[in-house]
Amino acid sequence: MAECIVITSGKGGVGKTTTSANLATGLALSGKKVVAIDADIGLRNLDVILGLENRIVYDLVQVIEGECRLKQALIRDKRVEGLSLLPAAQTRDKSSVRPEDMKKLVNDLKELGTDYIIIDCPAGIEQGFKNSIAGADRAIIVTTPEVSAIRDADRIIGLVEAHELPEPKLILNRYRPGLVARGDMMNREDILEILAIPLMGIIPDHEEIVISANRGSPVVFDELSVVGAAYRRIVRRVLGEEVEIPSFDVQDDGVWASFKRWMGLTAAREVV
Amino acid sequence: MMTSLISRIQSVLGEPRRGSSKDEAKQRLKLLLIHDQVDLSPAQLQAMKAELLDVIARYVEIDREAMEIRLSKEGGQVALVSTMPVRRVTSRAAAAAS
Numbered sequence A: 001m002a003e004c005i006v007i008t009s010g011k012g013g014v015g016k017t018t019t020s021a022n023l024a025t026g027l028a029l030s031g032k033k034v035v036a037i038d039a040d041i042g043l044r045n046l047d048v049i050l051g052l053e054n055r056i057v058y059d060l061v062q063v064i065e066g067e068c069r070l071k072q073a074l075i076r077d078k079r080v081e082g083l084s085l086l087p088a089a090q091t092r093d094k095s096s097v098r099p100e101d102m103k104k105l106v107n108d109l110k111e112l113g114t115d116y117i118i119i120d121c122p123a124g125i126e127q128g129f130k131n132s133i134a135g136a137d138r139a140i141i142v143t144t145p146e147v148s149a150i151r152d153a154d155r156i157i158g159l160v161e162a163h164e165l166p167e168p169k170l171i172l173n174r175y176r177p178g179l180v181a182r183g184d185m186m187n188r189e190d191i192l193e194i195l196a197i198p199l200m201g202i203i204p205d206h207e208e209i210v211i212s213a214n215r216g217s218p219v220v221f222d223e224l225s226v227v228g229a230a231y232r233r234i235v236r237r238v239l240g241e242e243v244e245i246p247s248f249d250v251q252d253d254g255v256w257a258s259f260k261r262w263m264g265l266t267a268a269r270e271v272v
Numbered sequence B: 001m002m003t004s005l006i007s008r009i010q011s012v013l014g015e016p017r018r019g020s021s022k023d024e025a026k027q028r029l030k031l032l033l034i035h036d037q038v039d040l041s042p043a044q045l046q047a048m049k050a051e052l053l054d055v056i057a058r059y060v061e062i063d064r065e066a067m068e069i070r071l072s073k074e075g076g077q078v079a080l081v082s083t084m085p086v087r088r089v090t091s092r093a094a095a096a097a098s
């Protein structure tokens, strides 16, 4: 059964595009047929995070306006079987797409035999957001452990529910165990108490995200990465598996633990 | 897969890294910005190259493999730069000229 998942947040810059890229790639690595849609018209970025920017010929607006066929606009990722990107238009604005267009697009993709459609939603609650949720079957809300991001997430949860999407799920991104341990960052319980929606996963704040963005290669490809592992757990949860969500703890400061951290083998010790 | 680990080991061994990720970022970005400015993707440029070759081949025989076309930026001006090594003028073009 095909499913369309929108990745949204309200506040900008909290990790929607990074999450979309890794979730889409991870699902494809699990053998699913996936299309990632960049719905950020005018400010496309998912192509760059996926490292597919040089292969764009057509975009989403051209598909909607009938300038090309849907299949022509899909860019197949050569690193993983089953993953394609539908890029956003770079020189158009959000008003060139209407919610009905997105609904049709998503239905057409489902008819092509896609298992998962992942929509990278733009920041904000206007046109781009409305377009992004129009064709979605469920929503994943990304937030960071900050007051402003959580406030916006709360607003978005209300809007998503008003659109009759089933209960949205939460991804807590840029989590810093050191700050949490010191009592200077809200922990998972604090945030869930406020937002009261199920948690899909926690992604630590980590330099590997910067490096993978530089290279255009999602971190979920890296089998040794803790961040990659965190995304792989989210992928399994999306697929319906029950997977424990470990906390990240930095208390372990032994020589071996610091060495492993320095080698990039762990971001921080995971504690279940 | 093991890129982060390997690059870390290499940096310990004092070995020059297989291109640092920041250099890769800078190179990708430069290309991206030029293409953004003219709203023509590298893939579209390749499509244009194929069409150009077809037109030009009607007049001169050129080395298809050696033909190069790219966008370049000099002093704020984006230019389409192309080199097409000519083998010889085709007979049809010669006939038209005579």
Ligand SMILES: Nc1ncnc2c1ncn2[C@@H]1O[C@H](COP(=O)(O)OP(=O)(O)OP(=O)(O)O)[C@@H](O)[C@H]1O
Pocket (backbone or CB within 6 Å): A009, A011, A012, A013, A014, A015, A016, A017, A018, A019, A040, A045, A121, A122, A123, A173, A174, A175, A203, A204, A205, A206, A207, A209, A210, A213
């Ligand atoms: N877990 C993380 N660790 C470190 N850096 C991160 C992490 N997640 C995201 N970032 C960085 O935060 C920045 C914003 O991420 P991203 O582009 O995914 O956010 P976004 O929500 O899509 O932004 P926008 O609202 O502008 O579309 C990027 O520079 C990214 O590298």
Ligand SMILES: [Mg+2]
Pocket (backbone or CB within 6 Å): A016, A017, A018, A040, A045, A120, A121, A122
């Ligand atoms: Mg984004």
